[in-house]
Amino acid sequence: MHAENEVSFRDAAAEALLDPQLRANFRRAMDGLMSKRRAQFPDPGDLQELRDLSTAIRTRSLLALPDLLEQFEAKATRNGIQVHWAETCEQANELILGILRSKGARTLVKGKSMVSEEMHLNDFLERHGIEALESDLGEYIIQLDGETPSHIIMPAIHKNKGQIARQFSQKIKDAKYTEDVDELTAMARKVLRQKFLEADAGLSGVNFAVAETGTLCLVENEGNGRMSTHVPPLHIAVMGLEKVVATLEDVAPLYAILTRSATGQAVSTYFNLITAPRGAEEKDGPREVHLVILDNGRSRIYADPGLRATLRCIRCGACMNHCPVYTRVGGHAYEAVYPGPIGKILTPQMEGVGVRHDLLHGSSLCGACAEVCPVEIPIPEILVRLRREATHDDVGSNVAGRGTGHTAIEDWTWRLWAMVLKHPALYRIATWFATRFGNLLPARAPLLRNWTRSRTKPVPARRSLQERLRAEGGPHV
Amino acid sequence: MSSHFEAFKTRAEAVSAEVHRFVGKEEALAFVLAFLKEAGVSDAPQCGAVWSAGSFLDWAGTDKLRAEVPGLSFEVSREGSAAARVGLSQMDWAIAGTGTLVQDATAVETRLVSTLPPIHVAIIGGDRILEDMGSVLERLRPDQLNYISFISGPSRTADIERVLTIGVHGPGRLVIVVIDGFEQVAS
Ligand code: SF4
Numbered sequence: 028m029h030a031e032n033e034v035s036f037r038d039a040a041a042e043a044l045l046d047p048q049l050r051a052n053f054r055r056a057m058d059g060l061m062s063k064r065r066a067q068f069p070d071p072g073d074l075q076e077l078r079d080l081s082t083a084i085r086t087r088s089l090l091a092l093p094d095l096l097e098q099f100e101a102k103a104t105r106n107g108i109q110v111h112w113a114e115t116c117e118q119a120n121e122l123i124l125g126i127l128r129s130k131g132a133r134t135l136v137k138g139k140s141m142v143s144e145e146m147h148l149n150d151f152l153e154r155h156g157i158e159a160l161e162s163d164l165g166e167y168i169i170q171l172d173g174e175t176p177s178h179i180i181m182p183a184i185h186k187n188k189g190q191i192a193r194q195f196s197q198k199i200k201d202a203k204y205t206e207d208v209d210e211l212t213a214m215a216r217k218v219l220r221q222k223f224l225e226a227d228a229g230l231s232g233v234n235f236a237v238a239e240t241g242t243l244c245l246v247e248n249e250g251n252g253r254m255s256t257h258v259p260p261l262h263i264a265v266m267g268l269e270k271v272v273a274t275l276e277d278v279a280p281l282y283a284i285l286t287r288s289a290t291g292q293a294v295s296t297y298f299n300l301i302t303a304p305r306g307a308e309e310k311d312g313p314r315e316v317h318l319v320i321l322d323n324g325r326s327r328i329y330a331d332p333g334l335r336a337t338l339r340c341i342r343c344g345a346c347m348n349h350c351p352v353y354t355r356v357g358g359h360a361y362e363a364v365y366p367g368p369i370g371k372i373l374t375p376q377m378e379g380v381g382v383r384h385d386l387l388h389g390s391s392l393c394g395a396c397a398e399v400c401p402v403e404i405p406i407p408e409i410l411v412r413l414r415r416e417a418t419h420d421d422v423g424s425n426v427a428g429r430g431t432g433h434t435a436i437e438d439w440t441w442r443l444w445a446m447v448l449k450h451p452a453l454y455r456i457a458t459w460f461a462t463r464f465g466n467l468l469p470a471r472a473p474l475l476r477n478w479t480r481s482r483t484k485p486v487p488a489r490r491s492l493q494e495r496l497r498a499e500g501g502p503h504v
Numbered sequence: 505m506s507s508h509f510e511a512f513k514t515r516a517e518a519v520s521a522e523v524h525r526f527v528g529k530e531e532a533l534a535f536v537l538a539f540l541k542e543a544g545v546s547d548a549p550q551c552g553a554v555w556s557a558g559s560f561l562d563w564a565g566t567d568k569l570r571a572e573v574p575g576l577s578f579e580v581s582r583e584g585s586a587a588a589r590v591g592l593s594q595m596d597w598a599i600a601g602t603g604t605l606v607q608d609a610t611a612v613e614t615r616l617v618s619t620l621p622p623i624h625v626a627i628i629g630g631d632r633i634l635e636d637m638g639s640v641l642e643r644l645r646p647d648q649l650n651y652i653s654f655i656s657g658p659s660r661t662a663d664i665e666r667v668l669t670i671g672v673h674g675p676g677r678l679v680i681v682v683i684d685g686f687e688q689v690a691s
Contacts, residue, residue, distance in 0.1 A: 052665075055666075056665070056666050060666070102647075106650075163663070164664070165664075168663065183663055183664070184663075184666070187665055188664055191664055208664045208669055209669055211664060212664065216671075220586070224586055239647075240647040242647075248660050249659055249660070249672045250619055250672065250673035250674025250675075251672070253653070258616075275645075275646065276638070279636075279638055279641065283637075290662065293602055294602040294604055294656045296656050296660050296674075297655060297656075297674070298604075298653075298656075299652070300646045300651065300653075302647070302651065303651075305612055305650075309612050311581065311582045311613070312612030312615070
């Protein structure tokens with residue numbers, strides 16, 4: 028079973044640790060993000076109050092999710108937004124391709140959307156002859172190099188300005204080499220501005236969807252999200268089905284805690300509430316607004332009360348910024364769309380614990396993620412629960428691939444262990460050997476090595492407890 | 505209600521906006537005209553300005569302004585806004601707690617002038633500054649409006665090494681003109 032598991036977080040992480048440049052880039056960025064977030068929450072009491080409120084809102088929204096989705100769809104449809112449902116990423120991609128083709132669109136300019144990353148939408152559209160261009164500066168930078176985001180909020184944070192300067196000078200026409208961040212930004216602006224004006228369609232993500240009014244809320248700083256929603260004549264939004272909240276009143280606290288947790292800003296530059304396409308008498312703006320709602324395993328997660336908290340996530344990235352593992356190995360080592368702590372619990376649930384149980388062990392369970400998460404997702408608890416899921420198929424859950432993440436060696440070890448514990452004679456022999464000769468085993472012995480790599484070798488006692496009790500006259504054993 | 509002004513100004517400046525306060529519409533208009541001149545607005549290519557509809561503009565009179573500022577247009581289009589140097593629009597509300605401007609942006613013109621030109625001049629009555637987002641949402645309901653914009657400072661990014669850079673896609677300058685005694689009528 029292990030053999031089909033081609034990706035290995037352990038190997039990728041080991042490789043990342045050997046790259047001092049990468050480590051320096053992450054260290055600096057994460058330190059900055061952590062201190063900016065801290066500055067936004069000077070009073071721990073106020074922070075806890077806002078977290079309690081946000082957690083309650085997300086929990087309550089999920090509790091009523093099926094109803095809220097229906098209510099949202101009805102409202103949005105009445106407002107003139109065309110709502111589509113996709114169970115899988117393939118369906119979502121096909122839907123978007125269909126919408127683009129029906130309008131004869133050949134170019135799509137994109138605001139930031141992690142769901143579209145989940146769908147690998149860009150690759151899919153390119154294969155079907157449609158140009159999909161990322162317009163968020165960070166996303167644009169990584170798209171130029173054919174990379175994936177290394178952070179959900181700061182997709183290009185693994186690169187420093189020297190690397191970006193080299194990349195721009197090679198890949199942007201007539202660009203000169205400069206490490207001046209303002210100049211680099213201006214170069215990207217120039218290219219992208221032109222693309223915005225030419226694009227046939229714009230795509231955006233969604234931060235919150237409001238059931239009561241059928242409104243899509245979009246949080247951003249650059250203005251590209253805003254432009255994607257009203258410069259091209261067609262706007263397509265994509266979102267995971269967990270994004271709905273009941274009322275507009277629910278949005279204000281979530282928005283307040285999102286920007287503070289994510290980038291340490293009290294407020295984002297732009298916050299857009301989109302409820303309908305252009306009116307009949309308007310000359311500009313999108314003629315049609317489409318919304319694709321993606322499941323991709325979410326309803327399976329939803330059905331399990333022990334895992335449902337995963338869907339509370341508002342994608343702020345704070346758990347990454349504070350994770351001692353993520354800050355050292357960076358986002359790419361996870362080889363998943365969502366890296367860091369949230370990725371460690373989300374990816375195995377979406378793709379199956381059989382294929383991605385490697386991620387479940389890339390954690391020391393220190394709990395930093397749960398401590399900063401604005402919606403108090405118990406990430407370490409869910410990790411432990413999924414670790415069990417990975418090796419047991421009898422736990423009565425519907426996690427995909429459960430019980431497939433174990434190896435023959437593990438199976439035999441446990442079988443042997445059970446046999447020894449079941450037979451007192453065997454147990455006595457085993458402990459006799461372990462106490463006499465256990466110390467002779469070198470720390471680098473096969474199998475033991477996996478344990479001793481980062482720990483001191485356990486030293487067995489010189490006599491087992493049973494032997495001592497017998498010798499020293501304890502109660503009968 | 506303009507007791508919120510100082511708080512608003514502090515927060516708006518903290519997110520790199522420029523805030524000016526005037527008593528009466530005449531003073532404000534004089535400032536705006538001088539500003540446009542200083543920004544080099546003219547009828548040369550790429551030097552125009554676009555101004556989207558609002559009660560301040562109605563009061564000032566488009567004919568008079570057109571005569572006074574060559575290159576100033578009130579016919580807002582996508583291309584025109586993209587080629588303009590300055591975009592002007594009237595806001596509906598402001599939020600003191602975060603230095604935010606709020607606008608019913610149902611008319612796409614209001615979005616174009618506040619996003620595409622490198623400078624955005626935002627006009628707002630001094631009595632339109634409210635305490636927080638909740639107070640605004642009580643007054644501007646998205647079930648009646650197609651698009652609502654919340655704008656806090658000029659466009660920004662920190663995607664390269666977390667270095668703050670202003671004016672990535674949207675405007676690099678946001679100039680806020682607060683007018684006391686404007687008695688702005690609701691949109
Ligand atoms: S799990 Fe919590 S901290 Fe991590 S991205 Fe989601 S909301 Fe933010």
